[in-house]
Amino acid sequence: MKAIELYDLVLDTPNEIFSPNTLKARIALNIKGLSYETKWLDFFQVHSVIPTITKTGEKPTVPVIVDHQHDDKAVQDSWEIVKYLDKTYPDTPPLIHGNNEALQFFFYNYANANILVPIFKLCVLTVVEKCPTKEMQNWFRQTREQSFNMTLEEFAGDDENVHVENIKSGLGLVHTTLKSYSYLSGEKPGFSDVTLAALYKMFSVFRSDLFEQTLLDAYPDDVLRQWWRRMEKYTKHSPPAEAVH
Incomplete structure (x- = not known):
């Protein structure tokens, strides 16, 4: 164990x-x-x-x-x-x-409101399809539709481009920060980087068709792509070898 x-x-x-x-x-x-x-x-x-x-x-x-x-x-x-x-x-x-707990918590909430929501709209119907049984699919649909007060199809919307643009907009300040720092938390990753990397990983699994253009190439440079290269190794089943104590 x-x-x-x-x-x-x-x-x-x-x-x-x-x-x-x-x-x-x-x-x-x-x-x-x-x-x-x-x-x-x-x-x-x-x-x-x-x-x-x-x-x-x-x-x-x-x-x-x-x-x-x-x-x-x-x-x-x-x-x-x-x-x-x-x-x-x-x-x-x-x-x-240090003393940046409140700031880290702020970004956690910012990312949920401005990046996770449009990502989830692009992923939610795939999540339903990947529920392994019809019973679970029905449960997921019913509980989420009750929460959203609309059908999942209405929640997902018809125009994926709108959600893509909203994601890119939500990444604007992220991109600005990462042009000056290796991580959102500075020179080393912090909880804000953890939060964003979790959303990147989710999107790469459910919408690989949109992943690169939406999250890696949202801006005409490689700033977001380089950050993801630094963070992706931490999204695996175990720590990278160099991190193990």
């Missing part, structure tokens, strides 16, 4: 990394070079398994980590997981640098 277990989400492809929420925890673990084991759950298993792990009564979601080196501590939610890892493993690269 590895020291840390990461509970992640699976659809119809075993071991496929796609969820932007769980990716933030995975990328954090990989940057820190911490050894972990992935426990894969489908949507239904999240609701049956996670409450037995967290035992908090909170809504069952992933990611969740269980840290067997520290009294089997269970931590839910990517933001809480990153804060926990920074505090518990101080000898690993910090993702919330």
Whole structure:
């Protein structure tokens, strides 16, 4: 058993990394070079398994980590997981640098509102198709349509170009920042880079047909592409060799 277990989400492809929420925890673990084991759950298993792990009564979601080196501590939610890892493993690269916790949290919310939403509109119908059973497809559709107060087709919209342009607009300040710094957090990756890399990875899985033109070539230089080359290695199943402690 590895020291840390990461509970992640699976659809119809075993071991496929796609969820932007769980990716933030995975990328954090990989940057820190911490050894972990992935426990894969489908949507239904999240609701049956996670409450037995967290035992908090909170809504069952992933990611969740269980840290067997520290009294089997269970931590839910990517933001809480990153804060926990920074505090518990101080000898690993910090993702919330100095006193910039509020700034990192600001970008987390900015990215969700301005980049994730149009990305999800481009991906949501693919997610439905990749639910492995008809029952799960129906559940996903019903719960999301209830949340959006519209059909998934209405949510996705007819004009993909509008969503692509909205993504590029949302990346404007990102591009400006990365022209001066290697990472959004400065000279080393921080939680803002983790957040954005999670969205890049999700889009590359669900909409590979639009990935390069939308996220890598949004602007007429290689700034975003070079940043992604620095971050992509952290979106894998385990830390890159040079990161392992």
